[in-house]
Amino acid sequence: MHIQIVGLHAPNAPRLRALLGPGFEVEALQAFAGSGAIRSDVVISNSIGADEAARLHCRLVHVPGAGSEQIACPSLPAGTTVCNVHGHEVPIAEFTLHAILEHCLQLWQYPARLDAPAWAQAYASRQQHEEAHGKTLAIVGFGHIGQEIARRARAFGMHVIAVTRSGRQGAAELADEFVPVSTLDDVLARVRCLVICCPLDDTTRGLIGARQLGLLPAQSLLVNVARAEVVDEQALYEALRSGQLGRAVLDVWYQYPKKGQPPVNPSRWPLHELPNVRATPHISAMTPALLDRRYRFMAENILRLKQGQPLLNVIYPAP
Known part of the structure; x- marks a missing residue:
């Protein structure tokens, strides 16, 4: 053969x-x-x-x-x-939970090295951070990846909303709510973390646009481990640049390097320049x-x- x-x-x-x-x-x-x-x-x-x-x-x-x-x-x-x-669902779920915890803990604001010169200032300027526990997480796409993310999020005490095509009720141990994608807008005002892990097709391309991003509470987190085009590119940039969306962790992109062609930015908009974007080169599943x-x-x-x-x-x- x-x-x-x-x-x-x-x-x-x-x-x-x-x-x-x-x-x-x-x-x-x-x-x-x-x-x-x-x-x-x-x-x-x-x-x-x-x-x-x-x-x-x-x-x-x-x-x-x-x-x-x-x-x-x-x-x-x-x-x-x-x-x-x-x-790939296990490493992507771990990547996603790391992104959520990083967003809550905000450890990046502290010195990389806590030595004598940095210690006094860091100690004096400590601030409260958030908890994942009790936060509402909406997972758009509830297949292999979405369910693995949900299992880990439930262990952290998060309220999980599974967003699927039909909204049909699923296993109670995986999610607190099951809603159809047609009613996504109705739940976004309660969501602090929005995770995209659905397939890309004609029905999901641009699913998350300016309206959806505007419905999320301030300081919300968006994590995209699906395909970049599920989220409208310009709308995402504008929401992050203006601070309307608190933070995004993006592991999938709108433009990829191609052999024999000039280098390109990962997006036609300068997402990589924004301080509230954590950009990774499509590595969430690479183990x-x-x-x-x-x-x-x-x-x-x-x-x-x-x-x-x-x-x-x-x-x-x-x-």
């Missing part, structure tokens, strides 16, 4: 090869060929354009993550199944344990394909 790992995940070919064992040829490619048929039993890639998809001849496209918006599924030939993989979980899952799916068993995490079934 022939497997191609294409693009950013190409360096992980030896990892997959070791998991699969003999009988599997794992090929690492920096990019697809510019023309001609692309033939393989399995292709692992984060991004497949419409032209590449139309030239693809394979049984399984496996996305090495959860997001599949960069896979041109409608252009794939008949008989191609697309699967994704999770496993060794994540890669281990994901590649073990993909190896299992490839074995299932070879053995004719049902595949796991099918997001686009072969027509």
Whole structure:
């Protein structure tokens, strides 16, 4: 069985090869060929354009993550199944809770080194900080990531509002309230922490705009670990610049570096210059344990394909 790992995940070919064992040829490619048929039993890639998809001849496209918006599924030939993989919810939930606690504690206002010269001033100027306990947290998107965040937030005594498409009541141990996204505006005035972890599609693009940001109380925190475009770019900048929104922790961005192209800022607006923005380079899920979980899952799916068993995490079934 022939497997191609294409693009950013190409360096992980030896990892997959070791998991699969003999009988599997794992090929690492920096990019697809510019023309001609692309033939393989399995292709692992984060991004497949419409032209590449139309030239693809394979049984399984496996996305090495959860997001599949960069896979041109409608252009794939008949008989191609697309699967994704999770496993990132644990580190992203830990990242998010760190962001919430950092916002409450505000430890950045104290000296990095508490030596004799800094000690007296720091001690004299101590100020009260907030507690996460009792604060209301709204989680937009309540899948794998949202639920892991909720479990940890509940342990800190936060009031959790799960915002989902349907608003259907879920497990009481995960959230205090379940509301449909259509009524999000109705709860924002009570929210001190707003976490974005929903998929990006036509219904969620720009979901959080100037109106929603204006409804949040002053000094609220926004954490985006989903896709940047769920939050309107200009509205976010204006809300943070004016102080209408207290703080944002952003791990996902509107512009990404591309090989062979000039460097770009992460946003068309100077979000990176604002003192109330904590900017991280899309690292919330990057742990060794994540890669281990994901590649073990993909190896299992490839074995299932070879053995004719049902595949796991099918997001686009072969027509």
